[in-house]
Amino acid sequence: MFFQIIDILGTIAFAISGVLVAMNKRMDPFGVLIIAFVTAVGGGTLRDVMIGVEPVSWMRNMTFVYVIIGSTVFAVLFRNQLKHLRRSLFLFDTIGIALYTVVGIETGLIAGLHPIICIALGTMTACFGGVLRDILCNEIPVIFRKEIYATACILGGLTYFILREFLEDRNYLFVIAGLIVILVRLLAVRFKISLPSLYRKEE
Numbered sequence: 001m002f003f004q005i006i007d008i009l010g011t012i013a014f015a016i017s018g019v020l021v022a023m024n025k026r027m028d029p030f031g032v033l034i035i036a037f038v039t040a041v042g043g044g045t046l047r048d049v050m051i052g053v054e055p056v057s058w059m060r061n062m063t064f065v066y067v068i069i070g071s072t073v074f075a076v077l078f079r080n081q082l083k084h085l086r087r088s089l090f091l092f093d094t095i096g097i098a099l100y101t102v103v104g105i106e107t108g109l110i111a112g113l114h115p116i117i118c119i120a121l122g123t124m125t126a127c128f129g130g131v132l133r134d135i136l137c138n139e140i141p142v143i144f145r146k147e148i149y150a151t152a153c154i155l156g157g158l159t160y161f162i163l164r165e166f167l168e169d170r171n172y173l174f175v176i177a178g179l180i181v182i183l184v185r186l187l188a189v190r191f192k193i194s195l196p197s198l199y200r201k202e203e
Helices: 002-024 029-051 062-077 085-110 115-136 150-163 170-190
Strands: none
Touching: 002 029, 002 062, 002 085, 002 115, 002 170, 029 062, 029 085, 029 115, 085 115, 085 150, 085 170, 115 150, 150 170
16 A cells, blocks of 8 residues: 555656646647656656566556546646746656655566666656656756766665665655655755766867
């Protein structure tokens, strides 16, 4: 039940982040819904395809479809309260990657995969929806820029497997690993920490 709650919360967070980006691009209602949907299920779809889950999870559980539609309507109706789009987008995006990282890891464990592959699955689950969102909105995906994004997911995944040796309660593992992702991303933005650039300033 706790795992399902995390999955739904991640869906809500990513759907709202998709709505914010789409509205910032002044898309029509259909475009807003599509971007919200792609952002929310893109990473999970890739994960399920890679591990051979057919049909993919959101097609087997209409709850996710209803949650995405409800989150889209909520974000549109309360767009004035979310007027600080950049801050709101950052907040929901960060929460989304944290929640989806642990969802992807747990899915990999259920499939009996190696911890390294599980961390990769968690990172893809967390990041790929945002990649699709940014591409469809004609933006360079955050994951391909210097900003700490996928690195936070990887560190959260490593934390999950380290603590797994000491904690038996998976609920605590979910929460702590997710908080590590959020903390790393917040600290990176607050102190302007980024990955080194491959290019000189004059380039």
